[in-house]
Amino acid sequence: MNRQSETHESNNGFRSLPILSRIKVRLHNVLSETGQAFTLFFQTLVQIFRPPLQFDLLVKQLLLIGVNSLAVVIVSGFFTGMVLGVQGYIQLKPYAVEGSVARFVCVSIVKELGPMITAFVLAGRIGASITAELSTMKVTEQIDALEVMGTNPVKYLVVPRFLACTIMLPTLTIFSTFAGIGGGFTAVVTLFDVNGSFFLLEAQKNLYVGSVLISLIKATSFGMAIAAIGCYKGFSISTAGGAEGVGTATTGSAVISLITILILDFVLNHILFNILGLV
């Protein structure tokens, strides 16, 4: 009985609180939500390794993600590559090192922008739709119905989505990376006086196994983050939330995923480059 009145007071009085206490309340919420999201993440990991794995559900999610996102991922990659090529050429030209434009485009795309663009597209499309679907199931008591029928909702709903996202993000990253390099190549070769085979040779010389590894490690981590956040936001809505709750959860999911991807990218860069020394 006290719990509700307390939260009510803190909600109503939130704006009148001094700034430090406000930050404290927010921080407390963020931390407790992060904790709950990690709990769901670990439950998911446990359920992945608990047989049986329902392949039909996994395949359905893989197709859904792949079919829904492939075109957008390729187009986004291609145009990002073109922009990089044009900007790179213009910026490098005054120093007379415009020959490095291939290296500039390829390395940026492979290590940074390929995984990042793919993750952004999937956070907006897949992460948000996972949240919308699961939270709708929650408010319409479909998740209760699953439980009553003796089926674990984490295993049945979260595991296939989590695995599919984790597998599809690196897969789609390969497409966006090639599209990006293709875009850079097209822009530079058609708009400027750069030789096509020279571009490709340069690109090849500056790409290492390490770079590809970095790309895939990042993509896999982004995939896990998007699915975990999407599922957590979907499950965390209260049954009493209604349609409004579904809307709030869905936008929340996309925004939190985007921010998490940016932070994760920074952290991974630090670990991969500075600690593990990958190039």
Add this chain to the structure above:
Amino acid sequence: MISVKNVSKNFGSKIVLDGLDLEVPRGETVVIMGRSGTGKSVLLKLIAGLIPVDSGEIWFDDTEISKLKTKEMNGLRQKIGMLFQSAALFDSMTVAENVAFMLNQHTNYTKQEMLKIVDEKLELVDLEGVQNLRPAELSGGMRKRVGLARALAFNPDVILYDEPTTGLDPVTCTEINQLISDLHERLQVTSIVVTHDMHSAFSVGTLMVMLHEGRQLAHGTPDEIINIDDPILQQFVLFGAPDQILKMENPILKTYIGR
């Protein structure tokens, strides 16, 4: 078979159940009545272990459900069928897939065997030819009946019905009541039926319980219930009660019918 002991449940500052006791003996059909918002649906969800109690205990035979591990709870749930007030059909699946869900998850039946059971259960609730429709294409009453077919698919020992007849036409209502009574008589199923519909309550109930302000206001067999002199109870029972009850020569009922 099921005992609810001194159970309380709040949502925030809202007290829903406040020290409720309830006994459901094996093989009985217990009807639960009560005004809207008294926590009847919440009670069914507590019994199914979908939400935790704040205090008190819920026993299935000699196991207390809050002490069960997830896996044991899932085992127990395979013996429970539940019809949700909203039907709660999976809207990404067809009617047949909904009804076959438990068979698909917990047995190794072939597709043919499952389809046969699906047809059988749909026939029980008087629905045919809807196997390949999606829940969104059904009317409210049809959805409810599919929900009931789904609850029956695994031949449960205990069935929890949340307003099984609300929103159905009188003919289907009578059929559903008949079905609930049949399951009770032929298969000795233990049932809890939440309902506002007194016709249904008196035709299926072997025991009746009235909830009021989070507690049990009255309980007993239908005959006992109409002999309890309590204004809140009688107001509820007499509203829409079947004719054979209204016409009874019962001094207590007479006083309330007058008002």
